[in-house]
Amino acid sequence: MPFVRLLLALFVLLAALPGRAAPTPAPQAPALKPLTVYFFDVGQGDAALIVSPTGKTVLIDGGPPEADDTLVPRVRQLVQGPLDLVILSHPHLDHLGSLAKVIQAVGARRYMDPGFDHPSESYRKLLDVVGQKVGQVMTPSPNPSAPETLRTIGLGEGVTLTLLSPRAPRDAFLTHTRSDVNANSVVAKLTYGKTAFLFVGDAEPETEEYLLEKPIDFTSTVLKVAHHGGRYSSTAPFLAAVKPQAAVISCGAGNDYGHPTDEALERLGAVGARIFRTDLQGEVVAVSNGATVTLTPRKGRSTPTTVNGQVTGPVAKGPMPTGGSRAAPVSQVVPAKGTSAGRTATVPAVATSGTRYVSLKGSKVFHREDCGTLKRAKTQERTVYTDRATAVRERRPAEDCDP
Ligand SMILES: [Zn+2]
Numbered sequence: 001m002p003f004v005r006l007l008l009a010l011f012v013l014l015a016a017l018p019g020r021a022a023p024t025p026a027p028q029a030p031a032l033k034p035l036t037v038y039f040f041d042v043g044q045g046d047a048a049l050i051v052s053p054t055g056k057t058v059l060i061d062g063g064p065p066e067a068d069d070t071l072v073p074r075v076r077q078l079v080q081g082p083l084d085l086v087i088l089s090h091p092h093l094d095h096l097g098s099l100a101k102v103i104q105a106v107g108a109r110r111y112m113d114p115g116f117d118h119p120s121e122s123y124r125k126l127l128d129v130v131g132q133k134v135g136q137v138m139t140p141s142p143n144p145s146a147p148e149t150l151r152t153i154g155l156g157e158g159v160t161l162t163l164l165s166p167r168a169p170r171d172a173f174l175t176h177t178r179s180d181v182n183a184n185s186v187v188a189k190l191t192y193g194k195t196a197f198l199f200v201g202d203a204e205p206e207t208e209e210y211l212l213e214k215p216i217d218f219t220s221t222v223l224k225v226a227h228h229g230g231r232y233s234s235t236a237p238f239l240a241a242v243k244p245q246a247a248v249i250s251c252g253a254g255n256d257y258g259h260p261t262d263e264a265l266e267r268l269g270a271v272g273a274r275i276f277r278t279d280l281q282g283e284v285v286a287v288s289n290g291a292t293v294t295l296t297p298r299k300g301r302s303t304p305t306t307v308n309g310q311v312t313g314p315v316a317k318g319p320m321p322t323g324g325s326r327a328a329p330v331s332q333v334v335p336a337k338g339t340s341a342g343r344t345a346t347v348p349a350v351a352t353s354g355t356r357y358v359s360l361k362g363s364k365v366f367h368r369e370d371c372g373t374l375k376r377a378k379t380q381e382r383t384v385y386t387d388r389a390t391a392v393r394e395r396r397p398a399e400d401c402d403p
């Protein structure tokens with residue numbers, strides 16, 4: 001007689017409750033509305049969309065050019081009306097390639113990039129589209145009237161996006177790095193309740209070192225891993241400060257950069273981050289309720305994974321010291337609406353000393369002439385560069401030989 005047994009059990013339970021005829025549920029804090037971050041599968045590149053609990057939308061990066069026929073319809077599906085903000089972390093093709101098409105398709109109210117110039121045709125074209133289609137152009141720099149206060153953007157329901165870097169002209173752009181374009185990526189922390197997401201573009205070790213000098217709380221539940229899991233970024237001291245519980249690596253299946261590298265994967269593993277990869281798992285959707293973040297990859301091992309948010313204090317922990325040990329500030333002019341002219345920050349030329357650089361036919365990277373990868377390559381069709389500056393304009397340095 002299971003029913004009788006159930007009644008009996010209920011009676012015993014009620015009798016055990018002191019002074020109460022019937023249990024009343026404990027008052028619970030109302031569940032926070034979800035914040036969703038989509039890490040799109042754009043192949044070798046980055047693109048992530050933030051949708052706040054109140055429906056505010058921020059697109060960070062727009063993948064490589066070849067992602068346009070998947071990225072544009074996907075953003076259109078998720079976004080009604082113009083994007084509230086588009087952030088280009090830095091003007092490399094794997095981050096800006098499909099951005100103009102996305103902006104043309106859905107529109108955007110505001111556009112932000114580091115303000116660090118890059119002499120590429122695709123970046124010029126993007127700025128032209130921004131000039132025609134986007135109302136407001138901004139940089140992550142603090143407001144000149146409050147240079148110690150980081151720029152924050154409210155997205156409703158207590159969700160904030162805090163811009164951590166770069167802070168030019170208050171702090172100089174980082175120079176003499178492996179890639180100054182990467183090193184000056186926009187770094188932004190998205191916080192919601194006890195949870196946080198850190199977006200670092202293709203930040204270089206120098207970016208991480210610069211950030212660690214600042215009194216900033218980097219603790220983040222989810223880290224968008226720098227430079228597609230490249231070998232040099234995601235240094236141990238930086239990861240120790242971020243303490244990510246989950247790490248999302250955006251890269252292409254079978255890419256010829258060797259991303260993600262074993263070194264980066266090891267360092268992420270060492271801090272206990274669960275790793276999600278768009279090359280293996282497709283789009284990764286992360287939903288925060290303010291206390292936990294649930295990450296669901298679209299394919300592969302697609303079991304949703306929930307990670308706990310840690311209590312995060314105010315992002316800035318004290319007065320922001322100014323950069324003292326940096327190179328001289330580079331002047332920065334944000335173009336007026338409708339023009340792409342006026343950006344005067346320039347990428348410093350790298351001195352070369354007779355080294356030649358070689359790219360295999362069809363490859364997007366270049367190697368040192370003596371790199372073993374070139375010796376092993378089947379194709380003999382290759383492009384030879386006599387100066388690095390030209391090679392960098394057309395292709396990207398390979399991870400294996402660090403040209
Ligand atoms: Zn880059």
Ligand SMILES: [Zn+2]
Nearest residue numbers: 092094202227
């Ligand atoms: Zn990149």
